[in-house]
Amino acid sequence: MAKDLVQKPYDPEEFRELGHKLIDQLSLYMAEAQRGEGPVLPFTPPSEMLDFWKGFLHSDSREILFAETLKQTTRVHHPRYMGHQVAPPLPLGALMALLGASLNNGMAVYEMGMAPTAMERVVTDWLCRKLGYGTSSRGILTSGGSLANLTALLTARRNKAPGDIWNNGQQGKLAILVSEAAHYCVDRAARIMGLGEAGVLKVPVQEDFSMDTSKLPGMYEAARQKGLSPFAIVGSAPCTATGSYDNLEAIADFAKEKDLWFHVDGAHGGPAVLSEKFGHLVKGIAQADSVVIDGHKMMGMPVITTALLYREGALSYTTFSQEADYLLTDTPEEDWYNGAKRTFECTKLTSSLSWYAVLSHYGETIFEDYLNRQYELARTFADLIRKRPHWELACEPQSNIVCFRYTPPGADATTCNQVNGLMRQRLLEEGRYYIVQTRLKGLLYLRTSLMSPFTTSGDLKELMRYLEELTPTPTPKR
Ligand SMILES: Cc1ncc(COP(=O)(O)O)c(C=O)c1O
Incomplete structure (x- = not known):
């Protein structure tokens, strides 16, 4: 009886019948x-x-x-x-999710998701090209825009904030700049990172609810005078409530001038890079250090899958790394195929199956x-x-x-x-x-x-x- 209960549910014929139903x-x-x-x-x-x-x-x-x-x-x-x-998922993408769920290859290391890992590389490389990134760019897939934004901000802090916070803990008072209309997950990510309320500098919006970039220099100087060290600025492409795009070119210029990490939350409308007609809305995105694009919003994927793309792929390995020599610690080459080094998740969904199938089948x-x-x-x-x-x-x-x-x-x-x-x-x-x-x-x-x-x-x-x-x-x- 015990054996029945443990093994019977795996009966292939029953699966076939039930699956058809x-x-x-x-x-x-x-x-x-x-x-x-x-x-x-x-x-x-x-x-x-x-x-x-x-x-x-x-x-x-x-x-x-x-x-x-x-x-x-x-x-x-x-x-x-x-x-x-949330998109009505493309049926081919949904079928691939069923395939992935049935196989349960957990992706954390290469052997536990060989095909999905290679597919993830193909899909994220393609997205990087569409952003206008060069060959040193790299991406990962992770579970949702919220997690991807947090991951990007951790990479930003690792690379732009003073001190080694990952190893020694928070020292100075850090801050990020973000529009007051941005999705709440950016504020939440900053608080998770210990920045507190004072560390989220909310830039006012204009009439159309896009970031008022004219306010940036004044806000930055005021923050510095209060002893805060801003290390990143986040542009929304677009913000959630009204769907208004921030002026990414203006933010990129400001980020360059102040040596800030420039992150674009394109969870909803990042895919505008694929549109000749609406591509102008994301002008300047190629200058971002990192970009987030949700698959389950404007790309027809089943929940939940997000691409986090880095202009300089090597920096994506620094996010969760204890070592300064992050890239070459275990292998003499870049091990892009051991995904868990760069993602929050250890085990993760094989969502690349859906992206890959849709891209290859429909173009x-x-x-x-x-x-x-x-x-x-x-x-x-x-x-x-x-x-x-x-x-x-x-x-x-x-x-x-x-x-x-x-x-x-x-x-x-x-x-x-x-x-x-x-x-x-x-x-x-x-x-x-x-x-x-x-x-x-x-x-x-x-x-x-x-x-x-x-x-x-x-x-x-x-x-x-x-x-x-x-x-x-x-x-x-x-
Ligand atoms: C602009 C933006 N960023 C991030 C998120 C959060 O993404 P997710 O729900 O995939 O965690 C949303 C969700 O609506 C969003 O609109």
Whole structure:
């Protein structure tokens, strides 16, 4: 019996049968979701959801388990999915993730992921070339933009901060410069590194929510006078809330002048380097010391996979190295194939399988076409919003993220916030559309990330019509 329980689950024939059933259900799900059938988000309050799955634990049917999971999911393929920045994964990429999960080669050392390691090198070399980096560049894949940003900042500190902090611990007061609109993970990374609140110098943004680079010299000097040593500056390409790109050329110039590490958080919109039409948004990126690009955002990969790319690849080996002679410690050559030397993870996902398969099967044009389509759709949506009375945009969309709000005639800021908040709550509970919200300069905006390649301008017109139908009456002030 014990043997049965240990070995039986590996039965290849059972796997084949069950696998076919799962793929059949998934394919049906995808067809329905892509056609816009069913709710985008069958919203269930967390406690109800918890009760359901507690109760389900003793069910023995794996087919029902598949079906229930599919039923209770947020449908990212759906044309009316416009919420967070997660891609509907390309099915080939998802199949490769299944392949990787079935093989469980853990990547930490070369022998535990030979093919995925070589594929990772091919994919990251390709991305480096697209950034405009030279042959001494190198990249790695890691688990998410948050971890990749932290890793890049650790490399930055190792190479630009005074002293040997990795071995001797924090000494002086260090700081980084980053736009106030940057993703929160940059702030979090700095705090993890012991910089504290004072060590995150938040640069104000302009009207369009991009970094106001004119403030950099003054902020830098003020920090120095307070005894802080800034060692890195982070540009957002783009920032999360509004999708606005920082002026990377201006930041690069400033970084050069002050000898700072220049890091670009291109988790969302770094792939603009692949677009002839939108490449101008990331002008200057080739001068960055490091760049982060999420695969699971604008590159159609299944979660979670991020490329962290270094202009000077040798520096990527310094991040976690105790030794000054980091590169040649164990081998007489660069051992790019022992990935764990440069990543936080020891065991990690073989996500390179997905990148490689998509790149080799469809070619790089698929990424450009997808980005162009979604970015253009955002501009069409902005035109639609602009034409409607009582609606306003937070700023012109630069990527596929659009923030907008309803401003009923005569309503003050508090009432507007209330009305927009209620609309978004209604949408969430009804599940017909999935959009999110964000607060910008104290004002609440509805926020869409146009991620699904099945969303059309018709869906966006319909969203506006639906929102207008929903416009709630604000509670009168007492
Ligand atoms: C600009 C930016 N950086 C970093 C992140 C965090 O990436 P991840 O969710 O892959 O950790 C996000 C997520 O939305 C982002 O928009």
